[in-house]
Amino acid sequence: MRVDTASKMQRIDAQVLIPGRGSPITNGTLIFCEKKITFVGEKSKLPTKYQEISPIEVPILMPGLWDCHVHLCGSARYSLGDVASTHMVVAGARCAREVVAMLNAGFTSVRELASYGVQLATVIDEGWLPGPNIYSSVSILSTTSGHGNVRGIPLDVLWRKIENGTPLYLCDGVNECIKGVRVQIRKGAKVIKLAASGGIVREGDDVFAQQFSDKELAAIVDEASRNNLLVAAHCHANKAILAAIKAGCRTIEHATLIEDDAIQLMVEKDVLLIATRGIVKFGAEQPEIAVREHCKINKQHAEGYRKAVKAGVRIAIGTDMLLNSFKLPWGYGMNGVELKSAVEAGMTPLQAIEAATANGPASLGPKAVNSGLLKEGFDADFIGLDKNPLEDIEILGDAKNIIHVWKGGKLFKTNGQPIGFLN
Ligand SMILES: [Zn+2]
Incomplete structure (x- = not known):
């Protein structure tokens, strides 16, 4: 016919x-x-x-455009505890607005590095809701004491929340790390996300620490790779960046405290940097959310990004959008501001556009799509x-x-x- x-x-x-x-x-x-x-x-x-x-x-x-680092968690506050305690219907309704806002801003694809991306993608793909193509990691894998741990909630309560769908996952030792990857795959992950270092804002979470051991990192990468999935590593501390790259993680998120040796290794291994200047700059400029730690490392982050661009590290654009609030001066729909930060870091406008378009699919590794x-x-x-x-x-x-x-x-x-x- x-x-x-x-x-x-x-x-x-x-x-x-x-x-x-x-x-x-x-x-x-x-x-x-x-x-x-x-x-x-x-x-x-x-x-x-x-x-x-x-x-x-x-x-x-x-x-x-591609934003290679967002969260669709429906949280109004800068806190993991808020993610864990916000009812999922409330979170979903907030995120419904945000996916429309991102598509309206020209972002036709986003990589969602932990939260409700899989569920929102289902609704968008069905045609109920206009929104970008969403490629989600489902959860972030973290050690029990690490970045994905919510300290205000007793561990047994937190685990019950995780079992009921809160987008976090705690694992320790090689076997639990392998299980962690398999659980994400079962839930529809298109990429695996792990916390190699602590975060900036969480009490008791050391931004300078390497959290997963080298063996745990290698186990996660091995399990993900056999299943044709790329591993994205949340990293602030330089030693965590080095460990993540050596273990085979293919995208480095934030890279806030990156130094010359890690920059060199990223160039050698052609690892993709997703610098998320948006969230670090935003945190540094918001006294009312009192993220003083952001101010301290904001300059280092800007400098590290500049050095990485100069050294020829491959870059994709990502913002780390995560807050649902009308009161804030930066939020979903302003994802494109990240291209200005890329230019401030030394890219030409044409290079920044390449980072926000053609380089986006590379952040999915073997699951890359013909897009951008x-x-x-x-x-x-x-x-x-x-x-x-x-x-x-x-x-x-x-x-x-x-x-x-x-x-x-x-x-x-x-x-x-x-x-x-x-x-
Ligand atoms: Zn993030």
Whole structure:
């Protein structure tokens, strides 16, 4: 049976087409059919068979953005205890708004490194809710005394919460670490997340410590790798970064206190850095949430990021969005501000865009998807802008500048109208 695809072909013409990797194309055009891109190039080189398709015209066209480090936990406070005590219906309802906000801001894909990403992805994929493609780790693996431990809650109570779906997981020793990976896979993880070091803000959690031992890290990576999953390592302390890379973790999150030896090792092993300047800067600028530790390490983080960019470490963009509150000046839908931080760290706007588009899928390792590039055969995820981010990267930080959003070939946002729920 012959399938007529010609009628399903759509065309977008752009004054400037930014492919995600490589040079921008002036007077570019893109053809897509349902969920896939079928042609990208100069308008003058458009094959005859596509010339009859009447185009949508946009000033700037580029791939949909990737945020490779978010949380969809529905928590209004900067506290793991809040994540564990917020009712999941409340969390889900808060997150419903946030996924719409991210898609509205041009983020067509997010890697969700612990919380309710799997559940939200189900609802989005069913078509109930507009939102990005979500690739979730389900939980964060932590030692019993480590970053994922909630100190205000007795351990037996915490375990009951974990068994009831709170997105944390505590494991100690090689066997429990292997079990931890398998539990996440069973729940639908597309990536494995572990806490190699302590965190910045938690009382009793040492930011300078390496928490999992080398043997535990190796066991987690081995189990994940055999199941074709990449391991993402939350790391602040330099020694934890070194241990995580040596164990085979392929993305380093935060890297707040990174030093030259770890930068060198990241370059040698082509490990991806997701610096999450957003959360560290935000924490340092918010006296009311009194995260004094952020202020102390904020400068070091900025300096480490700059050095990593200069040394040629491969970077993907990630913000660590995690707070649901209207009172705060930084939140879901402002994910694009992270590209400004990338430029402040020494990237050109074109490099920052590559980090936020073409480099995104690499954060999923063997589960990488054909996304983040305007290229034949890739997913039809792209955004139209009325201003050029190569001239001013800051425009990507404001959803108002994202006038069109297509995800999977479907137009979700048009003419700058914010995406609603009931379309
Ligand atoms: Zn995080």
